Amino acid sequence: MYCPRCQTMRETLRGRCVQCGYDFTKTSSGSSSVTREYATPMRAAVRYPTTRGDVLGNGRYRLMGQISLPENQQRYGAAWSATDVQASSLRVIVREVQIPQEVRETSRSQEQVLTMLVQRLRQLGQHPGLPHVLDYFTEQGTAYLVFQNIEGESLASLLTQQRGALPERMAAEYAWHLCGILSFFASQQPPFIHGSINPDTIIIAYEGKQVSLIHLPLFPPKEPVTAPVDTKQAGYYAPEQTRGASSPSSDLYSLAATLYHAVTGCSPLEHMAFFYPPARRLNPAVTPGMEMLLARQLRLSVPQRFAHPSEMQKELSALLTSYPDAEELELPVLFSDPLRLNASQRRMVSQNTGLLNIGVFAAVILLLLIGVLFAVLR
Secondary structure (H helix, E strand, O other): OEOOOOOOOOEOOOOEEEOOEEEOHHHOOOOOHHHHHHOOOOOOOOOOOOOOOEEEEOOOEEEEEEOOOOOHHHHHHHOEEEOOOOOOOOOEEEEEEOOOOOHHOOOHHHHHHHHHHHHHHHHHOOOOOOOOOEEEEEEEEEEEEEEEEOOOOEHHHHHHHHOOOOOHHHHHHHHHHHHHHHHHHHOOOOOOOOOOHHHHHHEOOOOOOOOEEEOOOOOOOOOOOOOOOOOHHHOOOOHHHOOOOOOOHHHHHHHHHHHHHHHOOOOOOOOOOOOOOOHHOOOOOHHHHHHHHHHOOOOOHHHHOOOOOHHHHHHHHHHHHHHHHHHHHHHOOOOOHHHHHHHHHHHHHHHHHHHHHHHHHHHHHHHHHHHHHHHHHH
């Protein structure tokens, strides 16, 4: 049966479309009932949940697995890792767009809201450290955005592999690039606020030359927040965010909290909220300049912090020039993607593999000799 609401051929269940919940029984009561049904969609509409293996966008995007979004973005819809079957199975990110109630109450239609959202995200995508919007479409009444899948390793994964603090120069370089992204956010009208900067939303390219920020929020944070963040689990959030007030300074605070984790190896999730002991107390290798920078930006009062990301970026530039030139730091070998290793890294992997094979062969021979000797003695 053809459903006039979701524009699909669907079976009915108790007189309703199993896809969108349209009530076919009301069509027999006259044109006025039909008009009323179009104008006021059912609140309890039945909708199939999106699952792995579904194909969206007229058969173009095949969903591979759901992606965990930051807590403050989950109300705007789910995100999926997908493949573009029309572009040699290119990996992309498909995000569902659920328009929040405060936006629905405006006079704009869903199409207008989606168009303005795509325009702003495409403008942000001009920065090399942010994902591009590749496509957008509406299917069965739900809007979807298709983002570029930024390849690399998350900072959280690097910290796990390192099992402690990263070299300070490496962490300072990452933070320097991210300050550039936050300066770009601040130049937007109105300023763009990410609201969830942490090691999981920071991606380091496999060659270590590009730092990116993912999971851009689709809509501005609602103020005041009806359910503020629990201060006991504030993590990388700024103090003012727990009171429902977000600003560009909040993003810079979250970046400093992430940098503190990177140079000390101590996660904000593992200690009291908004409590950051001097960095050198946790890691004596941290320089006094880095400790002073973190102490300033992690203050509770907004006016006592850096006024603009460019100020923190300038301090990081001074730190980077103060490090010894002979210090050469390379990104840890990312064995999770061996096809992207450089020549020296591939040689290292090859040598380690050869040594491992020799060790296994020697162990097998030794076991055989012990078995023969035991048999002879018997």
